[in-house]
Amino acid sequence: MRKIFIILLYSQLFFSQSNEGKDNIFCIKTNPLSLVDVYGSYSYRIGLETKIYKKIAFSAEAGNYFNYGKNDEIRDNSKGHIIKPEVKWYVNKNGRTDGDFVSLEYTYKDISFDWKDSIPTTSEPNRVINYRIHKNINCLTAKIGNLKVYTNNFIFEWFVGIGLRISKGNDSLTDEERDRIRAYDESEISSAQKNVNYFLPNLSLGIKVGYRLY
DSSP: OHHHHHHHHHHHHHSOSBOTTOOOOEEEEEOGGGGGOTTTOOEEEEEEEEEEETTEEEEEEEEEEOOSSOOTTSOEEEEEEEEEEEEEEEOOSSOOSOEEEEEEEEEEEEEEEEEEEEOOOSSOTTOEEEEEEEEEEEEEEEEEEEEEEBTTSEEEEEEEEEEEEEEEEEESOOHHHHHTOBOSSOSHHHHHHHOOSEEEEEEEEEEEEEEEOO
């Protein structure tokens, strides 16, 4: 959370005053925080937004998961992709697609990664197993936020949202091994990462930066 506020502060200082005279007809954007998302796996993403009608816009984002290198404290060997279409309605009186907005976003993730847990046996009470997890995740999230276009055509957007997350998948463990799992790390975050099939609330918080083309 602290990192997010620092990035927000530096971004606001870097950009110039809001561009009051131009509508955001079409722009390209990216989510810089996805590059340092330790708990959700690193990913690079590119997105776009285009005005559909008056204050309504369509936004979309797509990307792939990757690894910086092996790290025993987080997910290893992450692979997969993510797609996020979104419909946005801007809350203003000038008919433009910038400023405050409400939106509905759908997210699809297909991701695989390596994980480890203590799975003891009678002969090996301290045994730790590395195994593979695969998930298909679907989310529907209602969001609020703000998008600003600056005089140099740079774009800064922040958002928060809540919705529902549905995960289905599998792992490489046998049924017997799965029944014997004792979490290698007992934190709630680690439990959420290794679980394969669940329904949970989806919390969304982040920023995007980009450039206005039209």
